[in-house]
Amino acid sequence: MDTILNLGLNDQTVQVLAEATGNERFALDCYRRFIQMYGDIVLNVEFNKFEDALERNKRRFRVEYDHELQPEHLKKIIDEYKEIIKSSTGSEFPQEPMEQLRKAVMAVFESWNNPRAQVYRRVNKIPDDLGTGVNIQTMVFGNTGDNSGTGVAFTRDPATGENVIFGEYLINAQGEDVVAGIRTPLPISKLQEEMPEAYDQFQKTCTLLEKHYRDLQDIEFTIEQGKLYLLQTRSGKRTAAAAVKIAVDMVKESLISKEEAILRVDPDQLNQVLHKRLDTKVKFNVLAKGLPASPGAASGYVVFDANEAERCGQNGDKVILVRMETTPDDIHGLVMAQGVLTSRGGMTSHAAVVARGMGKPCVCGCEALNIDYKAKKMTVGDSEIKQGDLITMDGGTGQVILGKVPVISPEMSEELQLLLQWSDEIRRLGVFTNADAPADAKRAREFGA
Structure with missing residues (x-):
């Protein structure tokens, strides 16, 4: 569902915000963000028009990151954003806050039926007639300076299930910056060094929320001038291996029963538990290395567009979706791709x-x-990879390799064996296998057939 931040700002209120905080840069940055988000979500102005204008001005003013833009730079960007809206819609950017709110509420309701929401519901088996609500919250600002920030964290590692706080944050930023992957964030452990009091409070809150909900929590937070605010918490998405480990560990911690642990692991996830990994006996040259965001190894033909990934996937072709960063609009391509590779963004x-x-x-x-969407190619040093070229990626190590690399299957974890043992204690069905080769029969016996 869509989110709109900084609502209520206009040519007058932005001046009041600047005076009240004594921070003109912060106020203008919020206004710039609001015009872009409102134009995209409410007024249906193409998002890339704003992004192109922003990148063009960053090059013009010789800055690398958004937070390096100064007030005089932001004023010029805001004026350009307004011109984009006027030329695209035929109307001026709305200045009346109640009009902004009313239209924003309607846009969020309407986003229930946009294509990405429909794909998400279909993948996650959510009924189309369930409907949605709209939350209206007071803004807290993570972009007021170096004593503010925003982040996303999980109460346990969603990739492995390890019982450690896992997450990332950005100093002097708003929440969308972390999720969108526009800047590569810092690991949450660094927050303990920079803001020890806020981190200590956050750590205690993570424990409290997990014990209350008795499940892995995905938490979005903002720190405004040293004060911690929680924006939302929900049950976190996790890999199949993490689902198994978390379920077993929570039984050992007396948070849930064995029966609940079994129900926490979706049967479809068991196909993913034994993630394939690269065969290290085979020699291969690593083209590039990024963050190991989701485990498993895959090979496929490079595509740079979600629509192309969907088309190829429907034709039976195995593809790797390569993007600077993904957005919710890319979900149909993610569904059909074997894996995803991005040049920006972090583990959350x-x-x-x-x-x-x-x-x-x-x-x-x-x-x-270095990705060039128009030319449908990417470069890494002297190497050039075009759309349709074959690459291999390992989400467990972050390695990207040119060509296809053989993969091997790992062994069962202790947690999976224990979970299957608990299942055997309560099941009423027998498990048999149809194996044509000794290796298949051996593997079937290992899985309890």
Whole structure:
């Protein structure tokens, strides 16, 4: 579903916000973000028009990151954004806050029926007639300076199930920056060094929320001038291997029963538990390396567009979706791809979270990649990879390799063996196998047939 931040800002209120905080840059940055988000979601102005204008101005003012833009730069970008909206819609950007709110609420309701929401419901077996609500929240700002920030964290590692806080954050940023992967964030452990009091409070809150909900929590948070705010918590997406480990560990921690643990692992996930990995006996040259965002290995033909990934996948072709960063609009391509590779973003970016939920390998933040969408190619140093070229990726190590590399199957984990043992204690059905070769019979026996 769509989100709109900084609603209520206009030419007058942005000045009041600047005066009230004594921080003109912060106020203008919020206004710039709001115009872009409102134009995209509510007014249906093409998102890339704003992004192109932003990147063009960053080059013009010789800055690398959004937070390096100064007030005089932001004023010019805001004026250009307004011109984009006027030329695209025929109307000025709305200045009345109640009009902004009313139209934003309607846009969020309507987003229930957009293509990406329909694909998401179909993948996750959510009824189309369930409907949605709209939450209206007071803004807290993570972009007020170096004592503010925003992040996404999981109470346990969603890739492995290890019982450690796993997440990322950005200083002087808003929440969408982390999820969208526009800047590569820092690991949550660094927050303990930079803001120890906020981190300590966050750690205690993670424990409290997990004990209350008795499940892995996916938490979005903002720190405004040193004060911690929680924006939302929900049950976190996780890999199949993590689902097994978390379920077993929570039984050992007396949080859930054995029966609940069995029900926590979807039968479809068992096909993903034994993620394939690269055969290390085979020699291969690593083209680039990024963040190991979702485990598993896959080979496929490079595509740079989600629509193309969907088309190829429907034709039976195995593809790797390569993007600078993914957005919810790319979900139909993610469903059909064997894996996803991005040049930006971190371990909690959109691509990483969705891939883990689908059990697909993902490598994020592979900054060595220079992607050219128009030319349908990417370069890594002197190497050029075009659409249709074959690559292999390992989401467990972050490696990207040119060509196809053989993969091997791993062994069963202790947690999976224990979960299957608990299942045997309560099941009423027998398990048999149809094996044509000794190796198949051996593997079937290992799985309890």
